[in-house]
Amino acid sequence: MLEKCSRREFLKYLLGWAAALFLEGCMGKTPVPTLSPTPTMPPTSTFTPTPKPSPTSTPTPILTPSPEPSPTSTPTLTSTPTPTLAPSPTPTPLPPRAEIAIARGKDWEAITRAAIEAIGGMKAFVKPGDTVLLKPNICTAGRPPEYAATSHPIVVATVAKMCWEAGAKRVLLFDLPFSGTQEAAYKDSGIADAVKGLDVELLFASPRHYERIPVPGRDLKEWTFLRQALEADVFINIPIAKHHSEAGLTLGMKNVMGVIQDRPFMHWNLHQRIADLNTVVRSHLVVVDATRILVAHGPQGGRLEDVRITDTVIASADVVAADALAATLFGRSWRDIGYIRIGAEMGLGVPEGRRLAEVVL
C-alpha cells in the first residue's frame, strides 16, 4: 500500500493528520485551576480534613492546638501525643489524626518515616497506581549535602521508598538548579546516589516539558510550569529549611519555584508571586527537611559555620502550616515571612492551629 501512495494521497493524509491535531488542540487544555473549589479550609477554621481525603471524618480536637511558638524558643516539647509509630498498618483509623507532625532524632530515615506516619502514613497521600513527583530543593550544583544547600539524600530516599510501599506506579524526581547543570546537581547533592536502585526517574528538563497556563493569583496571571508537576497525581514537596536573602527563609512554598521557568522575573514581587504559584502547584504532602539547616548566606551557603544540625523533619499536607512551623526553627514567626503570611491570607493553608504531633526518637 505504501508504494502505491501517490504524492496527492500523501498530502491528503498529511492534511487529515494536521486537522486531527488542530481539533485536538481545540478540545481544551489542562483545566484552569481556580481558587474557590480547592479543598483547603478558610483561614479561621481550626480543624478540617487534609486536602487528600483521609478517613478522618469527625474532627474531634484532642491534641495540642499549638499556639504560635515564641520566636526565641524552638519547640522542644517532648510529649509525644500520637505515637502512631509501631503499628504502621492501621486499618482502623484513629479519629483524631494529626495534621502536622514534627519528628526529631538522630536517625534521619526514622524521623522522616515517623513524621509521615504521624499524619496518616504515605497511604493517606499516595494511592496505588499513582504517579508521584518528588520535588526536593536542589538549588545548585557543587554543594555536597553537609553544606545544607540541598535537601538531604536520606530524607528524599526515604520518601521515595515510602511512595513505593504505598503502591505508587511511578516515582519521578525533579529540580532545576539555578547554578550548574541538572546532572551535576543531582549528583553533587548526593540524591542521585541515594535513589539509585529505588527506580526513581530523575527528570531532565527540556522546554517542551513546560506549559504556559493561567494562574489565579493576585499578581501573576499566567506563568510557565513543568507539565509533570501539574499532571502528577501526587506532588510531594521536600524542601530544605534554609536562609534565603530575599525571601527570608526558603521553605515549602518557595520550593515550588523549582518547577517553573523564568525564575529571575519572580523577584519583582517575590512573596506575592510565590504564593500565586502555590495556587497552581498544590503540594499534597510537604516534608520539610530540617535535619540540618542553613542559617545565613542562603540560598547557596557554602560555609559549614552557617549550618546547624537540628535533626528535625516536619510533615504536613498543608504547606502553609509546615512552613510556619519550620520558621520557628530559625526563631522566626510566620508573620515575618511574606509569602507564608500572604499564603495564609489567600487561604492556601492555615499557619497555626493545626493538630500537631510531636515525635522524638
Add this chain to the structure above:
Amino acid sequence: MAWRKLRIASQAIFFTLFLALGVKASQSFTGAPWNLFPRFDPLAALSVSLGVKRLLWVSFWGAALTLGLTLLLGRAFCGWVCPLGAFLDWTSRPIPRKRRDRGFYLFHASFFLLTFTLALSLAGKLWPLFLDPITIAQRTLVASIHPAVGWLLRAAGDAFYFIRPLQEFVDLADRVWRWVGLLPQGGPRLYRFSLFFLAFLSLLAFLNRLAPRFWCRALCPLGALLTLVGRFSPITVKVDEEACTQCGLCADLCPILPFGADRVDSRADCWRCADCIAFCPEKAVSFAWAKPYLQPLTFNPSRRAFLGGLLGAGAALLIARSDTLSRRNSPNILRPPGAKVKLSLGKYDESEFLSRCIRCGLCWKVCPTNGLQPVGIEAGIESFWTPILIPRIGYCDYGCTACGEICPTGAIERLSLEEKRRKKIGLAYIDQKRCIPYSLHLPCTVCEEMCPVPEKAIILEEREIEGKALLFPKVLPERCIGCGICENKCPVPDEAAIRVYAPFVV
C-alpha cells in the same frame, strides 16, 4: 593483502573515535582520553613547544608517537588516521575519470604555510594553527556540527511530542541522546561564528573539485611536516617492472603524483592509501621494504617556500603589531579560570596563553553553561578563536574545573576546585542606571542570591527610599571572582544591570 580495505576501515574507526570523543566530552568527561586527537597532533606539539621554548612531552607524548610512526610508515597518518582527511576522502570523487590538476601552482603552498606557522610560533603567536587539520576538525565538530545536530534532535523531539502516545518515546530518545552527548545539559549549544566554521569546512570540501583531497596535498601544514619527517620511511610503493603494462591507471588514481606521471613511484608525500595496489589490473604494485633512504618530494619546497614563509610570518607580526587591536582594548575579554594570563598594574600579559592555545575548541565544548565562546578579533587579531567567557550566554560554574582539565596544551591550567574558586577572572560592576532597585526603586536581589561565593561577594544594603526600606546590592571587589552568574541571571532584559568586566588590579 587488502591494504585498501584495511585503510578504509582504519579511517572509519578513527573518524568514529574522533566523533565519539568530541561529542561525549563534557563537564563529567574531561581529562586524558577526551582530548586525544589534539594531543596526537605533531604540528600543534611543535608549535606550542616553539611558543613556550621548551618541549612539552607531558602534554604531547602522543604527538611524539605520531612522529615516530611517520618516520617508519611515512605519511600514513594522512591516509589512515586524520579525521579531516577521511572527511575529505569521502567528499572527493572516489575515482576521478581523468586527473585534474587545476590549482597545480598551489601545490607547494603547504610548505609555505608550515614555515609560516612555525616561524610565528617561535614568536609566540599560534593563530596560524587555525589551519591545522586536527583543530579544524575539532573546532567544526564542537561549534557547528554538534550544535546543529542537537537542534535537529530538539526540533524532531518537539514535533513528535505533539502526539501524545509518542511522548514517552520522545523522552526515552532524549535520554539516549543525552547519554551519547548529542543533546547536552541545558539544551543544544550556541556558538559564535558557528556558521563560519562550517563554511570553512565546506570550502575545504569544495576544493576537492580541483583535485581529490586538494587541501591535504596542497595546503595542509601538518601534511607538509609529516612529509618532511616521512621522507626517511623504509616502506615504499614498488612496481613490478615485469608485470606492469604501463596502463597509467595507478598514476591517475594517485592523489599526490603530479600531472603527467605515467605510473606511481615512491614519494615522501605518499600517504599509503593503497589505491594503486588495489586497482592495478596486473597486481603489479605492492608495498615493499627498502633501505631507509631520502624519498623524493613530489614538489620540492626549496628555498622559495621557506623564505616566503619566514617573510610572511614577519610581515604578519608587524601588521598585527601595528593594528590598534593589538592593545587588547575591549573590557569584555574574560579568560577562563586558569588561563595563563598575567595581570599587573592594570595591564594584561597574555603572551603565554597565546603561545599555548591551539584553538581546538574543546574548552568551549566542556563548559557546562555554554559560556566559553570563541573570541573574534576583539581581543586582538592574534588571539582570534581563543576562548572567552560571555556571561550573558553562560556563567563560570562555581563547581566546575572542566576547561582546565580538557585543555591539551596547558593554555588553561589544571586547577583544583579550591584554586579555581579563588581565581579572579573578572569583576562585576552594577550599572545603577539599569539596576532595578537603584533606577526603579523596586525590590530585586537576584544577583546577591545567585552569588556562589560562600560569604557573598554581593551584599545588600538597606536604605530608606521614598519612605520605605529597600535593599540595594553592592559588589565587594575583594571577594568577587567574576564568575558572571549575576550578569547571567539578572532579570533586566538584554543588557544586564550588573556586568562583569576584566578584573581590575592595582
